[in-house]
Amino acid sequence: xxxxxxxxxxxxxxxxxxxxxxxxxxxxxxxxxxxxxxxxxxxxxxxxxxxxxxxxxxxxxxxxxxxxxxxxxxxxxxxxxxxxxxxxxxxxxxxxxxxxxxxxxxxxxxxxxxxxxxxxxxxxxxxxxxxxxxxxxxxxxxxxxxxxxxxxxxxxxxxxxxxxxxxxxxxxxxxxxxxxxxxxxxxxxxxxxxxxxxxxxxxxxxxxxxxxxxxxxxxxxxxxxxxxxxxxxxxxxxxxxxxxxxxxxxxxxxxxxxxxxxxxxxxxxxxxxxxxxxxxxxxxxxxxxxxxxxxxxxxxxxxxxxxxxxxxxxxxxxxxxxxxxxxxx
Numbered sequence: 001x002x003x004x005x006x007x008x009x010x011x012x013x014x015x016x017x018x019x020x021x022x023x024x025x026x027x028x029x030x031x032x033x034x035x036x037x038x039x040x041x042x043x044x045x046x047x048x049x050x051x052x053x054x055x056x057x058x059x060x061x062x063x064x065x066x067x068x069x070x071x072x073x074x075x076x077x078x079x080x081x082x083x084x085x086x087x088x089x090x091x092x093x094x095x096x097x098x099x100x101x102x103x104x105x106x107x108x109x110x111x112x113x114x115x116x117x118x119x120x121x122x123x124x125x126x127x128x129x130x131x132x133x134x135x136x137x138x139x140x141x142x143x144x145x146x147x148x149x150x151x152x153x154x155x156x157x158x159x160x161x162x163x164x165x166x167x168x169x170x171x172x173x174x175x176x177x178x179x180x181x182x183x184x185x186x187x188x189x190x191x192x193x194x195x196x197x198x199x200x201x202x203x204x205x206x207x208x209x210x211x212x213x214x215x216x217x218x219x220x221x222x223x224x225x226x227x228x229x230x231x232x233x234x235x236x237x238x239x240x241x242x243x244x245x246x247x248x249x250x251x252x253x254x255x256x257x258x259x260x261x262x263x264x265x266x267x268x269x270x271x272x273x274x275x276x277x278x279x280x281x282x283x284x285x286x287x288x289x290x291x292x293x294x295x296x297x298x299x300x301x302x303x304x305x306x307x308x309x310x311x312x313x314x315x316x317x318x319x320x321x322x323x324x325x326x327x328x329x
Contacts, residue, residue: 037062040184043086045094045102046073047301048163049117049176051311053093056177056194060187066102072276073098073300078105091115091183093176097123098160113183120175121168123158126229126239163299165230166209166315170202205315209235212319217327220266222259222291224273224282227298237326242271242281251281260289270325272296275305294321 039062044050046067053063066082067073078086078101086092086105091113094102106114162168177195181188213235221232226241240259242251251259262268270292273282279293286293295307297314308314 040180041088041090042180043089043092045092045099046076048169048299048311049093049095049172052163052169052173052176052198053180055198056173056191057180058190058194060184060190061180067099067301069301070276070303071301077101083109087111091179093117093179095160095162097157113179115176115179117162117172117175118158118160121162121171123160123162124230124233125157126159126161126226126233159226159229161227161298162230163311164228164315165234166202166206167234168230170199170206173198173202201312205312206234208316209319212323213237213326215329216323217329218267218269219326220262220268221296221322221325222263222268222271222285223296224271224277224279225298227274228296237322242285256285256288259285263289263291267327268325269327270294270321272321272325274298275303276300292325294325296321 039060040057042053042057042061042063044053044063044065046065047069050063050065053061057063064085066078066086067076076099083105086109089111092106092109092111093115094106095117096103097118162172173195177191181191184191209231219236220238220240221228222240222242224241225243226239228239231237232239240262242255242259268291271282271286271289272294273279274297275295276298283293285291296318297306297308299311299314299318302309302314306314307317
């Protein structure tokens with residue numbers, strides 16, 4: 001017997017319609033949390049914001065990063081798959097001005113919750129001064145030379161490296177916590193509790209840095225690119241970068257000459273490089289000026305080369321490297 005003939009046409013149509021509706025609902029962005037076991041589906045632009053969101057969200061969020069470990073965040077290009085994932089998420093946490101491709105993708109995405117970390121703390125300009133501290137040691141340099149000593153003229157925006165200052169990172173944490181609580185009010189109390197815990201840990205890290213860096217012999221340190229401006233300002237240090245805010249830019253011969261003179265005048269012992277970009281220029285400068293080299297990690301991603309497994313352990317490794325290089329009175 002043909003069972004299909006026993007089912008009225010109207011019933012078949014209704015069943016088909018209900019099936020179509022169910023499929024549509026499953027594919028909609030509003031059901032993203034359901035696909036993650038009831039957790040809020042959050043996309044973070046890169047590691048510092050991924051870590052922060054995971055710490056605050058706990059078991060209530062599923063966090064993924066657009067920037068894979070080992071990829072230099074400034075150079076990130078968004079794939080079609082990542083764009084689709086972004087559009088299907090419940091929320092995105094990003095830092096406008098750091099990754100142009102992410103900024104463009106977020107702007108196009110149809111998301112209710114978009115959290116821009118740059119709006120959660122005050123932003124400043126670093127690494128843009130022409131000549132800077134290093135050039136001040138070369139009083140005989142001409143105007144033409146000085147025009148080449150600074151960083152790229154395209155670096156007119158704010159310094160995005162706010163996560164390297166524990167105080168500013170804590171301010172971002174508070175804003176992200178409030179955004180998650182608004183997006184998922186059922187778990188708002190947990191988000192607030194986790195935010196308070198993270199902020200307290202960052203406060204402890206700030207005290208460690210202040211105590212260790214407040215009594216050093218030297219106050220100037222050299223890095224490959226200007227990622228540590230906020231950190232230096234917070235703890236009374238001066239960062240001199242071989243490159244500017246862009247880690248891939250190339251320094252001029254005049255800039256290298258100024259840095260060599262500055263290193264000798266200010267008792268600099270170490271040139272710091274990082275794991276995600278080439279260390280060639282840093283090691284060349286160190287060799288020419290008879291300086292040591294060491295890693296100062298801008299914490300843009302965690303890899304097997306990182307001196308630590310998370311934000312806090314790497315920040316403490318950075319503190320050890322800085323205090324060793326700067327010396328203690």
